[in-house]
Amino acid sequence: MRNDGVKRRDALTRSVRAFFHERDYVEVETPIRLKIPCMELHIDAEASGDHFLRTSPEMFHKRLLAAGHERIFELAKCFRSGERGPLHNPEYTMLEWYAANADYMDVLELTKALIASVWCDGPSDWKILAVSAAFMEFAGWDPAGNYDEDRFDVDLVEKVEPALKAIGGAVVLKDYPIEAAALSRPKPGEPLLAERWELYIDGVELANAYSELTDPDEQRRRFVNCAAERAAMGKAVYPIDEAFIQAVREMPPAAGVALGVDRLLMLMLGESSLDPVLPFR
Amino acid sequence: MYSASDLKKGLKIEIDGDPCMITNFEFSKPGKGQALYRCKIKNLVTGNTFDKTYRSVEKVNRCALISRDYTFSYIDGDNYVFSDNDTYEEAILNKELLGDLKYFIVDDMQVEILFHNERALDITLPNFVEMTIAETEPGARGDTATNVMKPAKLENGYEINVPIFINEGDVVRIDTRTGTYSDRVSKG
Numbered sequence: 170m171r172n173d174g175v176k177r178r179d180a181l182t183r184s185v186r187a188f189f190h191e192r193d194y195v196e197v198e199t200p201i202r203l204k205i206p207c208m209e210l211h212i213d214a215e216a217s218g219d220h221f222l223r224t225s226p227e228m229f230h231k232r233l234l235a236a237g238h239e240r241i242f243e244l245a246k247c248f249r250s251g252e253r254g255p256l257h258n259p260e261y262t263m264l265e266w267y268a269a270n271a272d273y274m275d276v277l278e279l280t281k282a283l284i285a286s287v288w289c290d291g292p293s294d295w296k297i298l299a300v301s302a303a304f305m306e307f308a309g310w311d312p313a314g315n316y317d318e319d320r321f322d323v324d325l326v327e328k329v330e331p332a333l334k335a336i337g338g339a340v341v342l343k344d345y346p347i348e349a350a351a352l353s354r355p356k357p358g359e360p361l362l363a364e365r366w367e368l369y370i371d372g373v374e375l376a377n378a379y380s381e382l383t384d385p386d387e388q389r390r391r392f393v394n395c396a397a398e399r400a401a402m403g404k405a406v407y408p409i410d411e412a413f414i415q416a417v418r419e420m421p422p423a424a425g426v427a428l429g430v431d432r433l434l435m436l437m438l439g440e441s442s443l444d445p446v447l448p449f450r
Numbered sequence: 451m452y453s454a455s456d457l458k459k460g461l462k463i464e465i466d467g468d469p470c471m472i473t474n475f476e477f478s479k480p481g482k483g484q485a486l487y488r489c490k491i492k493n494l495v496t497g498n499t500f501d502k503t504y505r506s507v508e509k510v511n512r513c514a515l516i517s518r519d520y521t522f523s524y525i526d527g528d529n530y531v532f533s534d535n536d537t538y539e540e541a542i543l544n545k546e547l548l549g550d551l552k553y554f555i556v557d558d559m560q561v562e563i564l565f566h567n568e569r570a571l572d573i574t575l576p577n578f579v580e581m582t583i584a585e586t587e588p589g590a591r592g593d594t595a596t597n598v599m600k601p602a603k604l605e606n607g608y609e610i611n612v613p614i615f616i617n618e619g620d621v622v623r624i625d626t627r628t629g630t631y632s633d634r635v636s637k638g
Contacts (some may be wrong), residue, residue: 325480330480
């Protein structure tokens with residue numbers, strides 16, 4: 170077991186907490202066992218008795234936003250079935266935070282400040298690339314308006330991500346095709362795009378952010394479509410969480426970020442696999 | 451059939467009728483996207499390697515490989531003929547497939563042949579074989595050092611490095627996995 174990873178994790182989580190507390194964020198604890206997990210096409214929850222383990226704390230954070238908590242964060246153990254590899258583990262630590270009355274570019278500034286604060290020799294040069302421009306340059310097509318999920322995922326992994334690794338440092342892919350919006354809102358005036366970004370550092374996907382969708386009807390439509398697609402794929406279909414739909418209706422405009430703490434620690438240690446930072450796996 | 455999630459390094463699969471082996475394997479899952487299984491694959495017939503990415507919904511054919519025990523019978527032109535120890539059926543392997551192993555095949559040798567759909571893919575010889583040195587410079591008398599080597603030829607023309615004390619007519623043991631000298635069995 171490498172003590173380095175254990176001690177660096179302690180230093181990292183302390184500095185993360187200090188960073189958010191200095192900015193008046195409240196650390197929250199939300200349920201790990203859920204009656205209804207968040208329904209996403211390619212994320213599968215682990216069963217825990219008659220409950221499920223959370224795949225993300227997102228649904229409860231939005232309920233807190235709806236209840237008037239404007240700046241919140243959580244260091245949240247999350248669980249995703251079947252995800253195992255050098256950069257994946259079925260149990261992992263997510264840093265998730267939300268700010269009311271902010272959009273995805275506001276939380277990008279906060280993300281830059283966070284990385285600079287917790288990682289003294291981290292990336293100083295940040296590039297921002299639109300998803301359409303990155304795909305045109307590295308894969309030769311524009312997925313906005315031409316979305317093909319299989320082609321998008323395969324080209325992202327085989328062509329775009331290796332190019333981001335070659336660029337090195339911090340690269341932000343922003344403005345995803347609306348079909349890949351997940352829980353983000355459409356970009357005003359550009360209905361083919363969603364206000365979502367993903368941060369890559371040295372080619373490793375580290376964080377995902379949205380201007381949050383606050384339209385409960387659109388949220389319900391997305392869940393219904395997702396349920397139909399999951400059923401067609403033979404995957405478990407979870408019921409619609411009405412308390413969450415209600416939270417989407419009541420919450421203020423907000424933006425949120427989910428950042429993989431294990432991957433951040435891995436990058437800070439100069440490693441290319443999670444093994445040294447997850448000593449029990 | 452395998453599911454894509456069953457794939458792993460070392461697994462043998464069948465692609466377009468050819469037996470293949472996964473030589474490198476990477477689980478990949480872009481944010482919010484589907485699981486992708488990125489493989490480097492070696493075609494076990496042609497030896498070519500290539501990259502292939504499987505999506506989680508894809509199925510992959512299993513590869514039925516069978517290995518059976520044979521006894522070496524005779525050489526027929528470019529072909530080496532072996533006889534099945536149980537059925538006496540003949541298996542014919544071309545010298546191209548055998549490569550340098552052909553130099554170490556001796557009468558009545560017991561071998562294992564790996565088949566895919568009745569096509570011979572690979573042969574495994576006993577780890578050691580005894581062969582006679584046909585040609586080498588005379589060694590210095592009394593020099594038993596094993597770290598000084600000199601070239602030598604077997605009766606079938608295969609060239610090998612042997613210690614300086616080995617002479618023509620000596621019988622030596624050769625490691626068939628590496629094609630190198632192991633030790634001396636008897637003096638010529």
